[in-house]
Amino acid sequence: MLRASVIVFPGSNCDRDVQVAIEKITGFPVKMVWHGDASVPASDLIVLPGGFSYGDYLRCGAMAAHSPIMRDVIAKAKAGTPVLGICNGFQVLCESGLLPGVLMRNASLKFICRDVTLRVDNAKTFFTNCYRKDQIVRLPVAHAEGNYFADTETLDRLEGEGRVVFRYCDEAGEATPEANPNGAQRNIAGICSENGRVVGLMPHPERLFELPLGGADGRRMFESALVSALEPMV
Amino acid sequence: MKARIRITLKNGVLDPQGKAIQNALAALGIGGVDDVRQGKYIEVQLSETDEARAKETVERMCKDLLANSVIENYSYELAA
Numbered sequence: 204m205l206r207a208s209v210i211v212f213p214g215s216n217c218d219r220d221v222q223v224a225i226e227k228i229t230g231f232p233v234k235m236v237w238h239g240d241a242s243v244p245a246s247d248l249i250v251l252p253g254g255f256s257y258g259d260y261l262r263c264g265a266m267a268a269h270s271p272i273m274r275d276v277i278a279k280a281k282a283g284t285p286v287l288g289i290c291n292g293f294q295v296l297c298e299s300g301l302l303p304g305v306l307m308r309n310a311s312l313k314f315i316c317r318d319v320t321l322r323v324d325n326a327k328t329f330f331t332n333c334y335r336k337d338q339i340v341r342l343p344v345a346h347a348e349g350n351y352f353a354d355t356e357t358l359d360r361l362e363g364e365g366r367v368v369f370r371y372c373d374e375a376g377e378a379t380p381e382a383n384p385n386g387a388q389r390n391i392a393g394i395c396s397e398n399g400r401v402v403g404l405m406p407h408p409e410r411l412f413e414l415p416l417g418g419a420d421g422r423r424m425f426e427s428a429l430v431s432a433l434e435p436m437v
Numbered sequence: 438m439k440a441r442i443r444i445t446l447k448n449g450v451l452d453p454q455g456k457a458i459q460n461a462l463a464a465l466g467i468g469g470v471d472d473v474r475q476g477k478y479i480e481v482q483l484s485e486t487d488e489a490r491a492k493e494t495v496e497r498m499c500k501d502l503l504a505n506s507v508i509e510n511y512s513y514e515l516a517a
Contacts, residue, residue, distance in 0.1 A: 265505070352450065354507070
């Protein structure tokens with residue numbers, strides 16, 4: 204049987220939302236795993252949810268990245284377990300070193316809570332293979348620190364390896380400065396690991412996964428996880 | 438020993454908070470400010486009394502947690 208785990212940090216607030224999305228879309232039973240636990244139960248995917256882990260003290264995601272459970276999350280990710288980090292979860296992935304770069308304060312210094320349009324640049328990752336490449340989707344962002352930063356060398360490597368998964372874009376799919384809500388380098392909204400099994404993104408797919416919520420563009424992230432998990436490990 | 442640790446943004450990393458402070462200073466009529474960069478100051482009280490070992494500990498805490506080497510530099514001084 205396929206199983207998912209959602210890591211719960213003190214200050215996580217999207218953990219239940221993502222639990223519902225996973226259960227409804229994939230049918231996977233979901234274990235909620237406390238940050239102080241030493242290990243994650245055997246899982247076919249792990250989600251680091253959105254929120255304000257540890258009150259965003261020091262830097263967003265910095266304390267969570269060093270919490271006891273993360274040692275096992277990092278070990279499992281390195282052994283091939285797929286990990287999805289949403290919003291604060293993306294910040295935790297960067298702080299833990301599973302993904303390169305860092306999420307800085309928005310260039311506007313404002314907390315941004317609204318829908319954005321995104322272009323799917325990589326439709327081959329564990330969490331995006333049910334999208335089409337260059338598909339334009341609408342998802343909400345809700346963050347004060349979503350301004351993706353990495354040095355030029357790292358950005359060039361990410362682009363060269365096709366590891367930019369989502370980019371902020373306009374309705375036509377162009378990654379323009381106007382379509383960039385937070386000042387992120389090269390309009391980057393989400394990236395993945397070399398093997399495409401660790402994905403981090405600032406927008407919230409779990410907040411728009413069925414029409415009663417106002418949209419369903421996030422649904423395919425969870426469908427992708429289901430399809431990927433059913434395929435034999437490469 | 439006490440460690441006085443300063444964490445600053447690397448050159449070239451944009452600092453919108455520093456810019457906002459600069460603008461606020463201008464709004465207060467405090468002129469002649471060419472640039473503002475903000476950072477963090479952390480004091481850590483160590484039980485260690487040996488300076489070399491204290492240094493080792495502070496280096497480790499800066500590298501592993503207090504500073505993010507992607508965007509930040511750190512410096513510190515030790516005082517008895």
